[in-house]
Amino acid sequence: MPNATYIALIPLLPLAGFIMLGIFGRKYFKNTSGIIGTTLLLVSTGLALYTAYGYFFEYGKVDGVYQKLVPLKYTWLEFSQGVSIDMGIIIDPISVMMLVVVTFVSLMVHIYSLGYMKGEERFPTYYAFLGLFTFSMLGLVVSSNIFQIYIFWELVGVSSFLLIGYYYDKPSAVAACKKAFIVTRFADVGFLIGILMLSFYSGTLDFNTLIATLTSPESNGYKTAAAASFMGVSALTWGLVLVFIGGAGKSAMFPLHIWLPDAMEGPTPVSALIHAATMVVAGVFLVARLFPVFAISSPGALSIVGYVGAVSAMIAAVIACTQTDIKRVLAYSTMSQIGYMMFALGVSKYGGEEGLGYTASMFHLFTHAMFKALLFLGAGAVIHFIHSNEMKDMGGLRKYLPITHITFLIACLAIAGVPPFAGFFSKEEILLAAYQHNPTIYWIALITSGLTAFYMFRLYFSIFWNKDASPSPQGEGRGEVHHGEGGFAMMMPLVLLALGAAAAGFIPFGHFVSSDGKALESEFHLQFSILPVALGLAGIFTAMLLYKKQNDKPDKIAASLSGLYKAAYHKFYIDEVYLFITQKIIFNLIGRPAAWFDKNVVDGLVNLTGNTTLKISEGIKRIQSGKVQQYAIYFLAGVIGLALLFIYVWK
């Protein structure tokens, strides 16, 4: 059995860092806070790797099936028999994998930030927030209780809010962090209602019991949940869809994705953390955690997951082709890749060969964490060098940033699905799963993978080729050699992640992570891979033709597709639709009447009470005249009155 103490330490060490740096950082650890945070996380990472080794190779497997172990369970708040909020740790293949991914990527971001954020005014605060973010996400993945996951879910929301709004003197950052918080919070309402419904029918909040109850057709909870229906859909499906809405909010699925591109206002390493390991994969993780319930009890809810994922993947890829801010391109590519993970879950079934989508989704999550962190950190290095996010300010940087160039290229190849890089293997599995179960989604995914290759290499060529070496578009001295790539602290994570992005695909993932815990032999079909790889290469060559040298072809194509191009450039006007709905409809129809009611009725009642009191006191204050004899008269009158009462009335 695993030792609960050191597994608990994995999330608790970043928390300790948060508390220490948050309270004392600005006074005592002005310069050392980065080292402290990084060291703590290094220990966490070591423990996570140790746990993973122990789980996967020593004690996790019983009779060829990976077990769900609960080494720690502390009942925190008990509502009634069996229904309690626990603080616990669950150890199963996905949570162990997530522990490794989260700590590793977070460690890379911590190290990278040592260079990237050097000299920032609020350096200790930054590391404190990073620690909180890591803690929340680690707590989320090991949660053994659905309410515990909700608590950490909200903590993730709060810490992302803090980090996106890190530059709080920039109005756009403030707006972005509010947007991220409100949108995800809005989705979380769905999650909460979903939790209530699921726990109501299963009679528990504990994951293992809940899944066991809701997946066995004989249990009472399952029967009532399947029998109760609302608008023709069973209560169980409603509950799962509501839970998925929460997941879709955090994972930036269409149409709740609007916060993701704006979240780029945070420091670039934070974007890497949000996009690669924490926050956005939380939704995927949640669906994976409840996957048996989705797959066995409610295929309807699961197909919603699949279609939402596929649509998000497609839309995001189209938008990414038109954006000019490099971080926004990466943001949409994240959304697209998360869409992949979602629909991979959506097309999957529970157990055995049919569960390929589940394995593929988790595999893609794993490889995506590597190359997306790498892409963001690489983009950070570029932005650090050029002091701009805009593609047009870049070009020809390969001479100035050789390491960034190579690692970025590896990441692009990985995300485009070019063998033998990591993305190829996971994407291949996803496409295979989709091909077996849902041809519509398969075709969407195929087109999206071509688009992915195109927009990633559009990005790559625009940054590193295109123009001839003119690294300082604005101001002088910015691109000079002495500025360099950003030192060892920034380059080491890039190299490590590049190794991961290049090699992670060779891990036989199906052996470790599968929907039912049994090893899954992933077959490799050469003839199946030809089409996606060909499409990917086609995307790359198109991008090369258009963007390798500076020319006017891209503009011409954009002009010839003006309607589509404009729509995609404006992100299909989804932000505008939201603005219209909120500002025109909700504000006018609900907000204003509510404000009127508040101002006139609620405030009116309060003011009425106050004014009445005032009037009465104005009237009766004259009694207190200051004349002693007058008081004596009142007193005597009172005495006489009482005497009369006692004599004649109450004899």
Next chain:
Amino acid sequence: MIEPGLYHLLFISAALFFIGVYGFFTRRNLVTMLMSVELILNSVNLNFIAFNKYLWPNKLDGVFFTIFIIAIAAAEAAVAIAIIINLYRSHHSIDVENAEEMKF
């Protein structure tokens, strides 16, 4: 000559009481008001004496009470006069109408 009975004494006591009350209400001079209060107190004393003499002639409670009240009245007069002197020092007058600051 009529032997004075309980009612005669009670009448005198009531008369004294209301004379005192009248004086307390109408005089503006604090010393006069203090004297009126003494009248009220003495009317009460008279009541005690009268009830003691006519209703429980073989007991002394009423007499004790009277002596007690006289003693308290002396102390009270001392305090009252101290207040009056302080008032005079601050207002240069012992007229109650000049001491009306303590109001709304």
